[in-house]
Amino acid sequence: MTIATEVCVVGGGPGGRALALALGRLGRRVVLLEQRAGAARIFRGESISPDGVRLLAGLGVLERVREHAHEVRRLEITDGGARVLDIRFETFPYAYRHPVELAQPVLLSALARATAEQGRCTVLEPASAVELLRDGGTVRGVRATTPDGPVEIRADVTVGADGRYSTVRRLCGIERGARRTDLDRDVVWMKLPFPAAWDRCAYRVRISSGRHGLFLPSTDGTLRVGLNIPKGGLRELRSGGLGLLHARLAELAPELEQEAVAALRSWSDTTLLDIFTTEVRRWSAPGVVLIGDAAHTLSPILGQGVNHALADAVALAPLLAEALAEPRSARPAALAAAALTFQQARQGAVRRSRALQLRQERMFGIEAPIAAALRRAVYRTVNASPALQRRVFAPAYFPGQRPAPADRPLRTEQRT
Ligand SMILES: Cc1cc2nc3c(=O)[nH]c(=O)nc-3n(C[C@H](O)[C@H](O)[C@H](O)COP(=O)(O)OP(=O)(O)OC[C@H]3O[C@@H](n4cnc5c(N)ncnc54)[C@H](O)[C@@H]3O)c2cc1C
Structure with missing residues (x-):
């Protein structure tokens, strides 16, 4: 079977789904391929930064997920048993200032429903892109496998929204210039x-010498715990048995020891996230653009992945729509220019998030007593200064928002 369309989006994660929705709103025809049936995903984070919440509002899906979203009001860092930072999100002068916890299947289903209502996007799932169709050096779509047999999608432009291990990135050759940094x-x-x-x-966030853990409220009413271990340290942890895992948790949160012993009875109760970042020099090649994790994999610190995937989608859609409106002969050049404009518009924000994450990562990992004392002093200084808090958090949490002028009352964000 062959399907002709304007845009072929490979990947139905937050980035791909948001792009399909945004393009549909602009009247463009899209085919979206997702290799998994349904919105369920193997373990994924649920934290959406305030800027991600703003983007969901702009896409018209915040209302649809509101009753499932859990608003977060504070961020507390405890270091060596002492609380050194206590951020109240309501003090930030932005329209959208609270992060939310939102299960990824709920987000994906809401994006999918909004897109289906427009009737401009054909969704093939399960369907895995396995090969790029080419015309000379330009990509013209993909070949995919489905349970009903192979499908060819012929498209003016193909978007790789297929995540941190992107097949599109590898097939179109962009992978060769990729730089993976293991944290x-x-x-x-x-x-x-x-x-x-x-x-x-x-x-x-609980820090003890060079160890740290994240303790986050989950939308299902449980506590989501991210215990940081040295790179590749799972084998050592496992060789110490579950007792060692319980002890490591108790070191950071002694009050959780009994719950940990009762709840964590097998390693299958845990999931390992291999933390790395990926940077590619060019986010596009002739006929192809990458968005989200495919273009820039980030670390999980401060929940940055979803909002950057959404921001990419929102930035790219109007640029592609404009290029697709060109006469057929001018379209390839217009699409190439759109892809470059898109990267220029987005890469600064991604770099700033990555730099903040790497700084935090280094701070959390400090072990030497004098350096750890300095770390506590830095957090206490930030804690005492609203201006410093804004400076530290703005690149990650509020990059698309302007602070409200001091003399104007804050527009209250939509409650979640
Ligand atoms: C354990 C974990 C915890 C995380 N926690 C958070 C968090 O709390 N907050 C946050 O903001 N981010 C978090 N992230 C990162 C976040 O999940 C990603 O940054 C975000 O989902 C990126 O969206 P995306 O659409 O670019 O890619 P993805 O969400 O990875 O979506 C890619 C999609 O493409 C599909 N796909 C892949 N290959 C193909 C193919 N060949 N053909 C068809 N489909 C294909 C996949 O099935 C997938 O659905 C976490 C990530 C992990 C792994």
Whole structure:
């Protein structure tokens, strides 16, 4: 079977789904391929930064997910047993200032439903892109496998929204210039019953010497715990048995020890996230553009992946729509120019997020006592200064928002 369309989007994660929706709103025809049937994904984070919330509002899906979203009001960092940072998100002078927790299947289903209502996008799922169709040096679509046999999608432009191990990136040759940076740590994720005494609207980071853990409220009412371990350290952790995992958790959060022993009875109760970032020099090749994790894989610190995938989609859609409106002969050049404009518009924000994540990663990993004391002093200084808090958090949480002028009351964000 062959399908002709204007845009072929490979990947139905947050980036691909948001792009299909945004292009549909602009009247363009899209075919979206997703290799998995349904919105369920193997373990994924749920944290959406305030800017991601703003983008969802702009896409018209915030209302659809509101009742499933859990608003976070505080970020607390405890270092060596002492609280050194306590951020109240309501103090930031932005229209959208609270992160939310939102299960990725809920987000994906809402994006899919909004797109289906427009009737301009054909979704093939399950369908895996396995090969690029080419005309000379230009990509003209993809060949995909489906349970009903192979399908060819012929398109003016193909968008690789297929995640951190992108097939499109590899097939179109952009992979050759990719730089993968392994971070010093991996994360073991697990879920525990939520402690009765804890604030359900807070993110917690606990640091002890060079170890740290993230403790986040989950939308299913449990506590999502991300325990950081040295890169490749899972084997050592496992060789110490579950007792060592329980002890590592108790070191950071002694009040969770009993829950950890009761809830974590097998390694299958945990998930390992291999943390790396990927940078590619060019986010496009003739006939192809990459977005989201395919273009720039980030680390999970401060929940940045989803909002950058959404921001890419929102930035790219109007540029592609304009290029597709050109006469057929002028379209390839217009699409190439659109792809470059897109990268120029987005790469600065991605770089700033990555730099902030790497800085935090280094801070969390400090072990030497004098350097750890300095780290605590830095957090305390930030804690005491709203201006510094804004400077530190703006690149990650509010890159698309302008602060409200001091003399004007804040427009209240849509409650989630
Ligand atoms: C364990 C974990 C926890 C995370 N926690 C957070 C968090 O709390 N907050 C946050 O913002 N980010 C988090 N991230 C990162 C976040 O999930 C990603 O940054 C985000 O999903 C990127 O969106 P995307 O659309 O670019 O790619 P993805 O969400 O990876 O979507 C890519 C899609 O493409 C499909 N696909 C792949 N290959 C093909 C193919 N050949 N053909 C067809 N389809 C294909 C995949 O099935 C997938 O659905 C986490 C990631 C992981 C792994």
